[in-house]
Amino acid sequence: MTDFPRPDDGSLEQVLRRDLRETVDHIPAVPVDAVLVRDTRRLGHALRTHRTTMTLLVVAAVALTVLAILVSPALGRAEPTGRYRPQLPADPLELGCYPLPPGLTLDFPYQVRKDGDVDGVRVLTLHWDELDAAEVRRRLAAALVGAGLPRRSATVTPFPELTPDMIVRGEVVLRLPVARLSSADPACTDPATTKRFPDDWAPSTEYG
Amino acid sequence: MIAPLRAVRADPLLTACVAVALALKVVLFARVADLPFRGDEVAYHDAGCALANLVRDLAWLRSPDGGELSRNVVGSGWFMPGMGLVLMPLYLVAPEADDTVARLWLGLVSGAVFVLTVVHVRRSLGRGFALALCAFPALVPVWVLLSLTAYGDLLAGLVLVLLLTRLVDVLRAGQEGQPPTVRDGMVLGFLAIAVVYLRSSAVLAVVAMAATAVVVLLWSLRRTGERSVLGTSLVSAAAAGAVFAGLLLPWSIGASAALDDRVVTTTSVPTALANTFGERAEVCYGPCDPGSTVWFAPVRYAREVARATGGGEVTVLNQMSSHARQDVTSRSYARDVADNFERYRSIDGFGALLKPPDAPHDRGFWQWVARDLSLEIFGPVSWLVLAALLVVSGRRHSEQVVAVLLKVGLLALLTQPFVHLAGSR
Numbered sequence: 001m002t003d004f005p006r007p008d009d010g011s012l013e014q015v016l017r018r019d020l021r022e023t024v025d026h027i028p029a030v031p032v033d034a035v036l037v038r039d040t041r042r043l044g045h046a047l048r049t050h051r052t053t054m055t056l057l058v059v060a061a062v063a064l065t066v067l068a069i070l071v072s073p074a075l076g077r078a079e080p081t082g083r084y085r086p087q088l089p090a091d092p093l094e095l096g097c098y099p100l101p102p103g104l105t106l107d108f109p110y111q112v113r114k115d116g117d118v119d120g121v122r123v124l125t126l127h128w129d130e131l132d133a134a135e136v137r138r139r140l141a142a143a144l145v146g147a148g149l150p151r152r153s154a155t156v157t158p159f160p161e162l163t164p165d166m167i168v169r170g171e172v173v174l175r176l177p178v179a180r181l182s183s184a185d186p187a188c189t190d191p192a193t194t195k196r197f198p199d200d201w202a203p204s205t206e207y208g
Numbered sequence: 209m210i211a212p213l214r215a216v217r218a219d220p221l222l223t224a225c226v227a228v229a230l231a232l233k234v235v236l237f238a239r240v241a242d243l244p245f246r247g248d249e250v251a252y253h254d255a256g257c258a259l260a261n262l263v264r265d266l267a268w269l270r271s272p273d274g275g276e277l278s279r280n281v282v283g284s285g286w287f288m289p290g291m292g293l294v295l296m297p298l299y300l301v302a303p304e305a306d307d308t309v310a311r312l313w314l315g316l317v318s319g320a321v322f323v324l325t326v327v328h329v330r331r332s333l334g335r336g337f338a339l340a341l342c343a344f345p346a347l348v349p350v351w352v353l354l355s356l357t358a359y360g361d362l363l364a365g366l367v368l369v370l371l372l373t374r375l376v377d378v379l380r381a382g383q384e385g386q387p388p389t390v391r392d393g394m395v396l397g398f399l400a401i402a403v404v405y406l407r408s409s410a411v412l413a414v415v416a417m418a419a420t421a422v423v424v425l426l427w428s429l430r431r432t433g434e435r436s437v438l439g440t441s442l443v444s445a446a447a448a449g450a451v452f453a454g455l456l457l458p459w460s461i462g463a464s465a466a467l468d469d470r471v472v473t474t475t476s477v478p479t480a481l482a483n484t485f486g487e488r489a490e491v492c493y494g495p496c497d498p499g500s501t502v503w504f505a506p507v508r509y510a511r512e513v514a515r516a517t518g519g520g521e522v523t524v525l526n527q528m529s530s531h532a533r534q535d536v537t538s539r540s541y542a543r544d545v546a547d548n549f550e551r552y553r554s555i556d557g558f559g560a561l562l563k564p565p566d567a568p569h570d571r572g573f574w575q576w577v578a579r580d581l582s583l584e585i586f587g588p589v590s591w592l593v594l595a596a597l598l599v600v601s602g603r604r605h606s607e608q609v610v611a612v613l614l615k616v617g618l619l620a621l622l623t624q625p626f627v628h629l630a631g632s633r
Contacts, residue, residue, distance in 0.1 A: 068301050073268040078257035078303035080280040083250055088511045109516040111509070113494065127493060129517045159493060161534065167524055168493050168513055192497060201498035204505035205488040 089193040097188035098122075098179040098196070103147035108139050110172065115195045117178050124174040129167050133158040136172065149176070222335065225342035226326055229352075230319055236352050237315055244307045248287065249358040253310065254280035255292025260299035282466040284507045285475035285522065288459055290405030291360040311356045318355035318363055322346065325366045325373075332373035333610060341369070344589050350582035364407035371399040371414070372613055375421045379609045382425045382441070385432045393444035397451030404456070408473040413620035418448070420616045424609060469520025478529035479506050485544050486532030493531060548625030593618060 030036070092112050093100060100106070109129040116123060128136050133156055140154045158170035187193045191201070245253050258273075258280035265272045281289050298305055298313045305313075330338035345351040345365075354362045374396055378388045388396075400414045422445055429437050456473075463471040482491050483502045489495045496505035506528060510521040596614060 068297070069263055069267045072260070072300045072303075073264045073270075075301065076303045077264065078260045078299040080254035080257040080261075080276065081250060082254060082279050084248075084254060084286075085279045085283040088508070088515065091512075091515070111512040111516055113492075127513075129513060166527055166531075167517060167519060168527070171494070192499060195497070197498050203489070203498050204496045204500040204502060206501055 089187055089190070092194050095183065095185060095187060095193070097181060097183045097185065097194050099182055100179075101147055101149060101176055104143055104149065104176075106140075106143065108136055112195045113171075114197070116197075120178060122174075122176040122178045124176060126172045126174070127168050128170060128172055131169065133170055136170070140172065219330070219335065222326070222330065222338055222342070225339055225346075226323060229322070229342050229346035232347060232349070233315060233319060233352050233355060236349065237311065237356055240311060240353060240356050241308050243311070245310070245358060251280075251283055251287055252291035252295060252358040252360070253307075254283070255287070255289045256295025257299045257303070259289065259292050259296040260303065263296065263300055277462075278466040282463045285463050285467050285471050286503070287360075288405045288408045288473060290364070290402070290407070291358050293405065294360075294363065295358065310358070314358060315356045318366070321363055321366045321370075322355070325369050328370055328373040332376050344585065348582050348585050349577045350586075360406035364403050364410050367399055367403045367406060368410060368413060368617065371396065371403060372417065372610075372617065374399060375417060375613055376606070376610055379421060379424055379428070379613075380606050382428045383606065383609075385429070385437065387429060387437045387440040388425070388444040389440075390444055390447045393447035394451045397448035398455070400448070401452045401455040404473065405459070410621070411473055412623055413617045416616045416620040417613055420613060424612065467520060467522055468514070469522035471522060475522050475525060476503075478526045479503060482506070482529040482532040484548070485536050485541055486529065487535060488532070491528055491532045493528070545625050551625075 089095075092098070092115065093106070098115060106126075108131055110126040111129075112124065112126055114123070114125040131139075137154075137156045140156065141151050144151055144153055153175050155173045155175075156170065157173075159166070159168070162169060181188060191197045258276050262272050262277060262281075264270075281292060294317055295310060295313070298310060302309065326338050326341055329341055351362065374392070378392055378396070381388065396418075400418060403414050404411045425441055425445075426438065429441055460472050463475075467475065469475075479491075479502075482488070488502060491502070491506045492509040496502075496509055498505075500508070506525065507521070510524040510528065513519070513524045514521040596611075596618065599611075
């Protein structure tokens, strides 16, 4: 058997180069004509314009923002209405629109729910917080006796199904001598503050 | 560099559709131009004013008015300040701007976001989706009316669509073995938190879509098997989470400090649950004070309790809600959910909200346009939504990605009737 000469790397490269040349010859060269030049230029121009415009827009926006911020204090303040978070009116008993009988103070956390006169008796409804019913009864009894009022003036009713973590714990109804309006505070004419609601005020069960 | 240029090349039909949608906006602006802000819009107006004053104070190195911010930006913690931030630039340069100017500004902003959304939808999801967006909701009269109000629902919806397009882009690249960059992650995080700021109840949709996207992304990248690719993706996801949390924190901290309680997004959920499913006459352990609404009266009561005890009102509101809902049965709950779904599909009420105060209720051409015509369009589309949830697509991967994200987002949005008294918005 004859050993065929093994082509060395040099001749292999030559073969490859020749093949490549022949292949390239088959690919039509892209004519660098006026149209291509024009299109490429136009595309490049469009790109540059796009980039410049965007840069200018961003710079202008930033400059305008900075200017607006710097000038804004000289333009005056905006006035929010605050209507969605009105000031919480003071507690009606502390405000003293319709004061408690002389000597009577309530030394437990409470919020007034309803106040008004029924058949010559002032009926004041409160919810009390945090304390248990026995403690509230004890404190109320002491306060009532101290003010010379009968103990039965107060009815203390804890909520049913109380859980230990509940803050509001129950209802107190006080039956007291009728009180007169004794403060000139304009807030005292607002039923939402005094909790002496007119009968024609609709219950707050509507959506909005 | 050439591809993006080509992608935004003008499309006559799409341009015409966008133009029609914007023209409708101009026509309807003439209709609502005189209407003063109402309801929640007042709260957004106040937030915008207070934020503008904050910028003013910071610009001249004065100490900000904490009380004003607390009352008007945080308020009762019901609304995140997305719309306040949208209105802020207006009240910064025009502190005395009236509501007509404000509506014009809101129309411009919503118009710009709409165009941006259409462009992005076309680039990511294709021309068909973009054209569909121009028809629905952009041609529904009540939607256009809403775009001229300070309610954040509509902008939140558009930004949610933007978020969807970016997620689809990222997932497509992931399919080709390209992990998202840190920048991608930051943009996604920003869009997600923007949606939540505009409409906090969309948080569920955002979180559901984000979680799905992460799973899909990791699934498709897992096949490439390269640790570095997975690592880059996780870094990107972390960047998204960091931007989201970083932008949420100022609000959460501010609101928690103002209300002296823990607030993450908003405080309205317990009251909403109580009003929707509970006994409204028991929210304040009995009836709340009369002469107000189901929203203001419970907060007033909670504030009184907080004052008496020195605690936080949000905790009280939570307990009030539990109390009002203690008699909720599975039957009453199901009935309320069904009612909510009905309301979800009807636009009743919103047209009335937009009518001038002295206009007759439920009558006239504009009432017909705002309500009946909108309903005619919205009704069939809401059934299409249901169909979209049921149809399973077996086509190309990228289409499946879109379909899955849409389904997850829609399902998350449809949880609304399960937790809140649904409204026409």
